[in-house]
Amino acid sequence: MLATRYRLRASDKNEAGAMAERIALEQSAELPRQVVDRLPEDIPTGRIDHLEQLDSESFALHISWPVALFDDDPLQLINVLFGNISLLPGIRLEFVDWNPITNCFYGPYLGIDGIREKLGITDRALSCTALKPIGLSPEDLAELTGKFARGGIDLIKDDHGLADQKSAPFDKRITACANVAGNEEQRLGRSCWYIPNVTSNSAELPKRLKACRNAGICMVMLCPHLTGLDSLTLPAEYELGVLAHPAFSGSSVLQPDSGIHPALLYGELWRAWGADGIIYPNSGGRFVLGDEDCAGINASARNPELPWKRAWPVPGGGIDRNSVSEWVQRYGKDTIFLIGGSLYDAPDGIEAASSDFRRALQNS
């Protein structure tokens, strides 16, 4: 059995009990109780383990799911965990005990240690930035790559909006940017990865991954809520690490009493599916996740007790270039800090601001 916990919004124990019964059947047999009762006893349904009142309007439902509902199929597991009940209000998935189902998922290809080893950086947090905006040519983007590389940024990723637009077609863009990153890496004697956005349809994605491997690229980025969660498993087949980007995922995590807890979705589910780095909107930036949620994502991504390689939390979405030291203190060194706009907006230019960013990480 797979143990899970949901938070239910209910005004009393009767209402919560009815919701619990409803969930146990909706996510398994999807039949009325009286029909299930007439079926053979080995038909798998959810088992309500415990229902606990948390406050005047919420309950914790501890419910276990027979493995026979999904066997080793991770998409069907997501379906059992939160498929149909995503369509009901007042239900939030908060906890999954992954231990009985480690076969379902492979986890990150590189993880925290693998990326540290490949980069040769053992003792500090990592810097990341984004090439943008859409509309620049491959040459413009390559020029930006050079500035960030000379400033000392470790990971230079595409903006998640750079796809295969006419302004910067995928093949030309990755060749141009990977060349500049590679040249600066050699010249400066320090690691600098260009990380292309490969978000694309299922026919195109394998081609783009292959092109990345052929260009000597080590890591890519994709938006799993656009491409399907399963797409996070593909880069490893091309010996590529992967950064997961949260575009189109927000509706699942923003409501405190519905959807999926952000630490569970980003920190655990994405990691389980294969994300080496987990980009999330940091508190205090342009988005609205709070301090506790961000700390939760960090802890889950790095949790050594989960059965997969540890993943990098990648806070972004409005971090100020002048606050890097404080964030390192708060989040620790096993963090990739993603700063975009604040470097572009620096009065002394991108290269100087990137050098400051690097120095702040080295001195923290």
Add this chain to the structure above:
Amino acid sequence: MLATRYRLRASDKNEAGAMAERIALEQSAELPRQVVDRLPEDIPTGRIDHLEQLDSESFALHISWPVALFDDDPLQLINVLFGNISLLPGIRLEFVDWNPITNCFYGPYLGIDGIREKLGITDRALSCTALKPIGLSPEDLAELTGKFARGGIDLIKDDHGLADQKSAPFDKRITACANVAGNEEQRLGRSCWYIPNVTSNSAELPKRLKACRNAGICMVMLCPHLTGLDSLTLPAEYELGVLAHPAFSGSSVLQPDSGIHPALLYGELWRAWGADGIIYPNSGGRFVLGDEDCAGINASARNPELPWKRAWPVPGGGIDRNSVSEWVQRYGKDTIFLIGGSLYDAPDGIEAASSDFRRALQNS
């Protein structure tokens, strides 16, 4: 330019104006305004056309997006429409003018007319039911298929939870059920389609589609929010129609002031991507979409002014077998009514209840 409309939750025009400016940049350049102002003029950003107060706490934002932000890439279009701003509260996508971007999408392979023609049913609404629960063997499911077929159900689909579990492996299940449906079809001289659930990862999905075509199957079902929206385009490559199922999509449509309007997501976006039939949780059943939302989905799915074949609305999720005539009166004949639990729970058995269902459709 692609014209769109969002509903914003804001207490006054200043707040709404700041949100509008924020959206215009977040979904395009993703850079602060002062940085964008220093870039070449042809950098594409959102253009705020009009901001209109709706009531004391909401505004309609009319905003247009340069096609250069996504060119012909439908996933990148979704990213522009609702990628990062899915992570912000109080923003709901409500309208898209598809006309400038018909190249992005192919629409349904069969649509309403194509399915009517293949089934040979021109004058009435269609019936659909679901094979369940998980845990039954292929033989059990084939036996159920026979009962529904003899009762006169037009479309007998897998439960969306039937994947490739050991209890009913995909290949054995589809062979057993398709055989029974085909035999009954011949014997009774009337159409009866078995519709397998093909929801699976990107390596497996094409294999399952091929197996379906080889088994003589006409239509499949998948859950696009598990497999990625793009997966809706794949069945047509195997000359198969597709029913889209809403599992895992609920967080995007349940909040009245965030996410995507259900008529737009289910009725238009799914149809644009290729859904021939759009399964949604009907009002008055086990789920919570209201009358207006359901009417909106029906109207969008069938809207003759959109540039694609019309799609079937497929209301389900708790329709009572005794209310069929009323629903046909309300929703019209270009509707597929999906009834599961209420047929399983019928006192006279599945076959008799299915016959009543058919008669109700024929007499409506």
